Amino acid sequence: MTDDVNAEVGRVEIDAYAYSDNRLNRLEWPLNFRFRTRLISGSGAGLQIKPIIECGEDCTVALNAGVPLVIGGLSKELVVTLTPNMGGEKEKVVNPYVEYKVAKTGDSFDEGVSVAAFSGKAHVPRIRCDVGLAKAGTQGCVYPDAPAVMRSVKTNDPDVDESAIHIKEALAAGKPGKFIPRDDGTIFDSSDSNPLERLRDAADRRENRRLSKNQCIAQYGKVTGQCTFTGDPDEEPSACDCDEYPFAATRQGAKSGIFSVKRIDSGDNRRAGARLGCFLASQRILDGERFYIDVEPGGPASPEALCEADYSTSAGK
Incomplete structure (x- = not known):
């Protein structure tokens, strides 16, 4: 001065x-x-x-x-x-x-x-x-270099705990999607992380869903509901009690050959699917872009949890 x-x-x-x-x-x-x-x-x-x-x-x-x-x-x-x-x-x-x-x-x-x-x-x-x-019909901006981590489906949330427990089991079995931070104190993911990638192609999503439903039938003998929703926020939902992970709306879905299915409560499945759709839309995840999921209690607040009024849907995954 x-x-x-x-x-x-x-x-x-x-x-x-x-x-x-x-x-x-x-x-x-x-x-x-x-x-x-x-x-x-x-x-x-x-x-x-x-x-x-x-x-x-x-x-x-x-x-x-x-x-x-x-x-x-x-x-x-x-x-x-x-x-x-x-x-x-x-x-x-x-x-x-x-x-x-x-x-x-x-x-x-x-x-x-x-x-x-x-x-x-x-x-x-x-x-x-x-x-x-x-x-469709939305717009927005993000910092694309910041890792996108879905944190709105938690194992201690009674609305979606069955979905979260299935995801936790799948991650423990080596399925992709787990976020591993670097050890340098930044927000970025380490090279050990194994991300999911969003899939927008409707035919590929349907094929993921078909294969996962077939696996459910083979594994459980019967699957009720239409099981047609893939988790994409532009798709019309329907009831489903066959939960698959990784999500059908990812390139790591059932077509990859490495996936898990589990029968869960259909309401739980639809609510978790709605939150997935909110996450993909609110965090502006584009086709082929990477993201992660964290189902453990605690951690940072989930910004996409606030989007349901703007991107309302009722869906399975």
Whole structure:
């Protein structure tokens, strides 16, 4: 911080925190900022900061006026919204660039004499947006590099515990879908993880379902219900008490030859299928993209659990 004759009168250190919420069925992508400021020397009072976000022609960025810094504490939250310029496209990847400008309170961030710009000090992951690809009639954005983990079917949830127990048994037997984190403290999956991959081809999903139903008949002698739903959120559901894992809506389904079937309560099966559909739609999992499932109690909250009002369905898997 300098005075009117450009002499230094104080020095501060600023940490920027940025995070985003995955908004359902919306293309607007909010970046939420807060700043922690520590005084290093002299006086640091009367400062403000503004994030400058650019992504060229790929998006439109809402204007923001910046936020005052709080010496020794956190600033108020500042939300900057990016909107992808889809231009009629079904899918677009946006790579935002962020820099920060710091100025004295009341000074112009554009022309003020006290403005200091800081580039190369921040990173925002690439954002992928789609219209109608994850589910017909919907739209949304995600961080595609972040592993997608379904956490809305748990072994201690009486609504879906039979489905969850079957999945747990299948994972223990070596079926794919278990998320194994890296040991570096990041959110990313390790090379030991064995993901599922979404399958959108309707004929292949039907074949997965046919093969799993045949296996159920061979294993149990009888299967009631139509057993036609595969877990894809664009498909009409029907009752079914033959549960299969991996899901028919994955490339690891029954056609792979390595799958498990189990007779479970049809209501449990439909509820778990509805949550799978919500997950695929709300987390914008596209054809061929990887995802995981975690059925153990506890862990992070499941964002897709909030989507049922927006992506309502009643289904098996």
